[in-house]
Amino acid sequence: MATTVTRDTLDDTHGEAGRVRFDELIATDSRIEPTDWMPDAYRKTLVRQISQHAHSEIIGMQPEGNWITRAPSLKRKAILMAKVQDEAGHGLYLYSAAQTLGTDREEMFEQLLSGKAKYSSIFNYLTPTWADMGSIGWLVDGAAICNQVPLCRASYGPYGRAMVRICKEESFHQRQGFEILLALMNGTDAQKKMAQESVNRWYAPALMMFGPPDDDSPNSKQSMDWKIKRFSNDELRQRFVDMLVPQAEILGITLPDPDIKWNEERGHYDFGELDWSEFYDVLKGNGQANTVRLARRRAAHENGAWVREAARAYADKQATLAAELLPVAS
Numbered sequence: 510m511a512t513t514v515t516r517d518t519l520d521d522t523h524g525e526a527g528r529v530r531f532d533e534l535i536a537t538d539s540r541i542e543p544t545d546w547m548p549d550a551y552r553k554t555l556v557r558q559i560s561q562h563a564h565s566e567i568i569g570m571q572p573e574g575n576w577i578t579r580a581p582s583l584k585r586k587a588i589l590m591a592k593v594q595d596e597a598g599h600g601l602y603l604y605s606a607a608q609t610l611g612t613d614r615e616e617m618f619e620q621l622l623s624g625k626a627k628y629s630s631i632f633n634y635l636t637p638t639w640a641d642m643g644s645i646g647w648l649v650d651g652a653a654i655c656n657q658v659p660l661c662r663a664s665y666g667p668y669g670r671a672m673v674r675i676c677k678e679e680s681f682h683q684r685q686g687f688e689i690l691l692a693l694m695n696g697t698d699a700q701k702k703m704a705q706e707s708v709n710r711w712y713a714p715a716l717m718m719f720g721p722p723d724d725d726s727p728n729s730k731q732s733m734d735w736k737i738k739r740f741s742n743d744e745l746r747q748r749f750v751d752m753l754v755p756q757a758e759i760l761g762i763t764l765p766d767p768d769i770k771w772n773e774e775r776g777h778y779d780f781g782e783l784d785w786s787e788f789y790d791v792l793k794g795n796g797q798a799n800t801v802r803l804a805r806r807r808a809a810h811e812n813g814a815w816v817r818e819a820a821r822a823y824a825d826k827q828a829t830l831a832a833e834l835l836p837v838a839s
């Protein structure tokens with residue numbers, strides 16, 4: 510478990526020299542580490558983004574967890590279970606990274622459970638069919654990779670390093686989703702229909718994962734100046750569409766946007782406007798599953814109280830034992 514750095518140890522004790530060094534580290538593409546001086550707003554931005562990201566991984570276990578017992582074969586169950594476990598792991602690395610900024614894990618949990626903290630809009634959509642496991646892997650993890658590979662170069666060291674392992678695992682997740690859809694598209698007419706219908710539902714919400722259009726993204730400019738974000742929301746969304754079109758052709762799936770067209774001049778695919786009112790509605794808590802996702806998370810947290818108590822008691826016991834042994838050892 511990561512050590513929580515307290516705010517006292519992070520106070521501006523470095524004075525002007527700290528600020529100069531911070532600016533220099535950013536300008537030279539070097540990394541900011543937990544003990545370096547950093548502006549308060551940089552710290553707050555990181556805690557906001559990293560904790561939202563952690564919450565997304567933890568809440569993101571639910572839509573797929575819903576299918577573990579119903580996956581169509583033992584092999585599919587095992588793969589899905591491993592994927593959901595990976596997501597739990599991602600959440601834990603990210604909470605640890607956020608803790609290095611002086612925010613307590615309990616505080617972050619509280620923000621999630623009280624509904625104060627955001628998590629990715631995408632996890633408020635339902636998963637009524639098996640094909641949705643394919644769509645989540647192909648589209649949701651695909652979008653996650655596009656967004657997260659540049660985050661491996663985020664200026665804050667613990668975040669960037671956590672992202673390296675996460676991206677490796679996301680890459681496997683994306684391929685398993687693609688393979689589920691490929692199997693369905695090589696199956697019966699009913700299976701092909703199920704795959705297409707699922708992609709029809711997930712395509713636009715996956716594009717919205719990148720966040721609002723650049724003109725409506727209040728945080729992007731500052732986060733890019735600080736080299737936390739390396740590309741804007743729209744740049745990454747474009748990259749994602751460019752990646753999806755040839756993959757959809759291989760699958761034999763139609764992306765549900767009649768405006769997708771290669772633009773020779775831009776060297777990118779044009780695509781249609783998204784319904785941003787739906788995105789903001791989901792953020793306000795009015796998505797298909799906001800209520801159930803939070804209710805499940807709260808129940809899991811309450812049911813897990815005994816595990817936290819046991820872990821705490823064990824840690825206390827170990828600390829007492831270590832203290833008792835210390836004089837003997839010396």
Ligand code: BYC
Nearest residue numbers: 562565566569628629630653717718719720726727728729
């Ligand atoms: N959903 O100024 P903007 C996964 C919020 S999990 C909800 O552009 P920013 C997986 C945004 O927070 C992957 N809220 O913000 C897990 C801000 O509100 P606040 C999750 C969104 O931070 C399990 C406001 O809108 N990935 O892959 O510069 C199974 C204005 O936005 C969303 C990450 O968390 C959204 N989609 O950019 C399978 C990646 N978009 O905080 C898969 C890390 C925006 O000011 N995060 N908002 O109240 C990021 O890269 C950035 O935070 C974002 C947004 C691109 C998401």
